Amino acid sequence: MRNLFIDTLVKEARLNKKIVLIVGDLGFNVVEPFKKEFPKRFFNAGVSEQSMIGIASGLSMNGFHVFVYSIANFPTFRCAEQIRNDIDYHNLPVTIVSVGSGLGYGNLGYTHHGLQDYALMRSFPNTIICSPSDNYELKNSLKYLFKKPQPSYLRLDKSLDLNLKNSKNNLIPGDWNSRDKHKNSKKLVLSTGSTYNDCKNFLKKKKNSLYNWYSIPMWGMKIKSNQFKKLSAFNEIITFENHIQDGGFGSWINEILSVNISRKKFFVQNKFINSNVIGKVGSEKFLNKLYGPK
Amino acid sequence: MKNIELLSTKIRKNLLKITYSSKSAHIASSLSIVDIIATIYSKFMKKNKKNIFVLSKGHACLAHYCLLYEFGYIKKKTLNTFGKNGTILMSHSSHKVPGVNLSTGSLGHGLPVSTGIALSKKITSNSGKVFVLLSDGELNEGSNWESLLFSAHNNLNNLVIIIDHNKIQSLDFVNKTMKLDPLKKKFSSFGCKVLEINGHNHKEIFNSLKNTSNKPLVVIANTIKGKGISFMENKVLWHYKSPNFDELILGLKELKK
Incomplete structure (x- = not known):
């Protein structure tokens, strides 16, 4: 899923100059294709999630659709108030991407278990949660977000690579x-x-x-x-x-x-x-x- | 500079009157930034529409609202609703108010967002600067220092960070809460160009803000909390208290001098 996410983002960024990717010093062996092809639209904010979300908000105020990439609880709980006040309250086109949903980072312990992020992210009125269960749903979620950039949370499985039979093309929020x-x-x-x-x-x-x-x-x-x-x-x-x-x-x-x-x-x-x-x-x-x- | 002097007095008078009528807090925090924002708007915002101002110390929003009234963004009728039921002028900066870019009130948000705005200008080769005004107590927030690292690393020389160094924070004096000194050294060690000025001298404010280099600029503006009304100056109490009628009259008298 991680690689499909980056591949899809790269393809979109070729057509859409407003796509920017910020990483929180994570994404080894994942984010490189974007960095290589779009060095001027790729930023490593370092290990500083609060600042990273604020910077993403500022970029998006000037028309960029900003993707923020990190893992587990770092781009959500660590910077919850920045998401609440800066992104969600101002209704800004920032997509927070977190890899390792649920127990994906099982051996890394509780700090890395993504167990409570829905509770946080669904308390924000303008934010939509995208939690795809296979590659098709991931592609559809991204397709929707590219078309309608808005406060959003994309929650990805660490290693899932499933291609299931699906019923609908062009899924929108709330679709079954x-x-x-x-x-x-x-x-x-x-x-x-x-x-x-x-x-x-x-x-x-x-x-x-x-x-x-x-x-x-x-x-x-x-x-x-x-x-x-x-x-x-x-x-x-x-x-x-x-x-x-x-x-x-x-x-x-x-x-x-x-x-x-x-x-x-x-x-x-x-x-x-x-x-x-x-x-x-x-x-x-x-x-x-x-x-x-x- | 004389016009800025007059503008600052007008803002202070309105500030005092509205704080009295709304019984709101933070008058001293607002009085300390008046000369800074009056200079920024008169000298930088009015002439160059590409410049952006962000008030990170959102609790001083009344000073900003009074200034926005003087520049025609807000009507007097609206200004007088400050802090009252159903108003758009809440007692912290709100992006729903014309002329306000960012809602603030929780400290440590303005600089990261301004860093992002400055970065977006760099990516798009868009001219103009981003002026962000922080309080000194606000520097306790780690998010500011995270963003300073980022802005220096990315050579964001279109970012101008002004510190309203009035030396009082919420409960006590800054140096009794958590020492910031040596503040100038702290900022320069983070890779910024740093200037220290008198934050009530319009000429000094203007000269410092027009500085250019290849680094983010930090202007430490030494100010007096409560500036302009003697009995409010340099007192923790006026972070919270609103004036009673006698204090209103006394304050207005002082501002007429």
Whole structure:
């Protein structure tokens, strides 16, 4: 996903002179193609995330669509107020890209686990979250952002390289991307981000074979309003995410359902990373097996 | 310079009246920057529309709003709504106000964003400078020093950083809170060109700001917090207090001299 991101960004930057990339001293073996081809539009802000986000905001005020690249919690929590006040409040075209969602950097420990970033980023009213679950959704998210630059958070898996069958071209925020359909079933699995294997493991059980499965790659506070109508076609909803429950994707769905509780009642279950993972170390596969969404 | 003198007095008078009517805080922080912003707008902003001003110490926004009124950005009717219910003139700088580029109020944001604006001018070979005004207490924020490293490394000589060095921060004097000295040395060791001036002398302000080099410019403007109204000068109390009626009359009398 990292390399596909850079390749797509390079292709766009050839056509669009307003694309700028700032890295927070990270991206070895990833960002070089951009740096090589566009040295005047590439900056390493060093290990200084607060300054990096401020600089990105200033650049974007003069018409640039700025991509800020880093990993884990560094471009989000470390500079949360800069995102809140500078980017989101001023509604500036800055896309924050963070690699290593969920337990992607499992062996590097809690400092590098991206477990709470949805909670932070979805509290900003102008920001859309892009959490693609495969290469197609990543390309579609970028295509949308290139067309409509705005405050945005692109959350990437560290090593995922999946090409799934997809239902729609030109996805826009709030769109549901169909993974599996059962026409007469009122059961629904909704997922976002890198949760393909978790969903697959759930759905391969015989009792779960009749679930419709959709992913939502682009979501956030400002995309809540058009969701209830789609949700109301189902009776049973199960959400999947590689984030803790609190403030995550499942919480987003729960909030949409709860404000409409007088209209319809649902059976809802959230599948998420158990917060007992905090402080535990191991490969992504190892940690996910013990604490992942299931 | 005489016009700037008159402009500064007008701003101070309005500042005092509006702080009284809105019962707002930060009058002393606003009074200390009046001469600096009056000079920047009269000498640099008016003539060159490519120059940009950012007030990083957003709590002193009333001085900026009073100045924007003098330059026709804001109507008197709007100015008088400062700090009141439903106004666009909140008590910290707001980008929703005509003539204001950046909402500030949380310290340490103005310099990083100004660094980005200066960088964007470099990329596009756009002329004009970015003037950013910080408080001295604000220098406690690490984000400023992060951005200084970046701006010096990238030779952003179109970035002009002015420090309103009034030597008082929120709870106490700067040197009793966290010493900044040797401030000049700190900035030059970060790779900036540094000048130290009297921040109430319009000629000195003008001469320092027009300086050019291949480095970011830092102007340490020595100021007096509460400048212009004797009983407000150099007192921590006036970071918070708004004047009562007697103090308003007394202050206006002093400004008429």
